Amino acid sequence: MTDEPLLRVSALSKFYGSRVGCENVTFDLWPGEVLAVVGESGSGKTTLLNCLSTRLLPSSGTASYRVRDGQWRELYRMSEAERRFLMRTDWGFVHQNPADGLRMTVSAGANVGERLMAVGDRHYGKIRATAVDWLSRVEIDEDRIDDEPRAFSGGMRQRLQIARNLVTGPRLVFMDEPTGGLDVSVQARLLDLLRGLVTDLGLAAIVVTHDLAVARLLSQRMMVMKDGRVVESGLTDRVLDDPRAPYTQLLVSSILQV
């Protein structure tokens, strides 16, 4: 980790009319750090994630990102072309529903290769070799490379979506409930895989989840949100083992014990 953060968020708010999406969120994210944003549904987690990934424009506040050449760029002042370029090179976005993040009508190989072609790769053999490599890294058999994701199970689709996002070597990945809707054994393997990839590649990630176990496994730091505000933040282990805010205490004590 370096001394400088990767992303600086300051007093970010998003209002839907008079309703609060998220309010006054401030934090820094360092390279290689995984930050979990937890809270119940409707607490503004996804609004925050969409604002950070510039899929939504916030009502007020700023977010700056340190691009590869070390310069700080203010996200909401960048041109759309620059933002979209950032989105497909330096960033990744893993949707809860893989169908939102994949092209369901083209093959798995093309799904992985799309970002490479978007940044100007024009050598079929190399693109295909990279796709094969990435499929194996996310534990998808090489002989499924020409199948459409429609023919894949939910867990495979999610892994394919992860491969598609990581192929350009992004530095920051946004994940919206990456394990939502998967059964527990598939979830466990996916989390294992994600944890391995994040450590190997030194990715920074912001993971939105309502599942505290996911947060515990993946993240070093976490923020707890309620009604659009951050009620508690700190190291994941500290927050989960020694929750201070009453709401966090409620959340932690609500985990089902098997």
Next chain:
Amino acid sequence: MTDIATYNFAYLDEQTKRMIRRAILKGIAIPGYQVPFASREMPMPYGWGTGGVQVTASIIGPDDVLKVIDQGADDTTNAVSIRAFFKKVANVAVTTETAKATIIQTRHRIPEQPLTAGQVLVFQVPIPEPLRFLEPRETETRKMHALEEYGLMHVKLYEDIARHGRIATTYAYPVKVEGRYVMDPSPTPKFDNPKMHRSPALQLFGAGREKRIYAVPPFTDVVSLDFEDHPFEVQTFDQPCALCGAENVYLDEVILDDHGGHMFVCSDTDHCEKRREEGHRGHLSPETMEPAE
């Protein structure tokens, strides 16, 4: 001339023609960019060349000589009808000879004979958006053109190679115009793509139903998209035209009987006739067949 007086010259009213000319000028100024225009109802159904007819009507003058081809042929329904239409509403001279025409309206072919400066080729375009089947949202495709995000176009070619081992797209093969806009050359066979590159003729594209006009000005770079290890190639035929013996031209397969008999002939009828007049013969031309009878 009384029957002509009931129409304005070339059917469309002058204001409409001005509107279309403005779109054409914008298209020429931004090669390959799809300019929206207020497409009019024409006395023919969509899909029969309403876009091409409107472009032709807007640029045609009394001195022009018009040629209309449909899949390369001058004598098919669409070509004959459009030719007759302009003869009636504009009273212009018509021809089937490529060299004599000043305006050539075409459906899905470019004539074999190289075009010259001063000629205008008007394409009838069914779907102007090359990204349509990859990204159905028009708002998104326009943004992709604006931001020059063309990675998706290569995804289609990638899929071709993954499925068929080569780029299997044979018509409507995407091209990049002047290093900027990716353009659908209308459903011409990819055989004709190289003819568009730095052509001395002006090439105009009209899509009536989709309400778009685009253009390739003379001497503009038109490069077919490909991969480094799978370069663009045109179709090749393993036999010459059965009537005129021409090689390196685009051929149509014609069924001769119900016993599997067939022949390959030039798709460009004018080119084929010209060659036969010059004495070229294929193995099935009537002149070569006669002695056998």
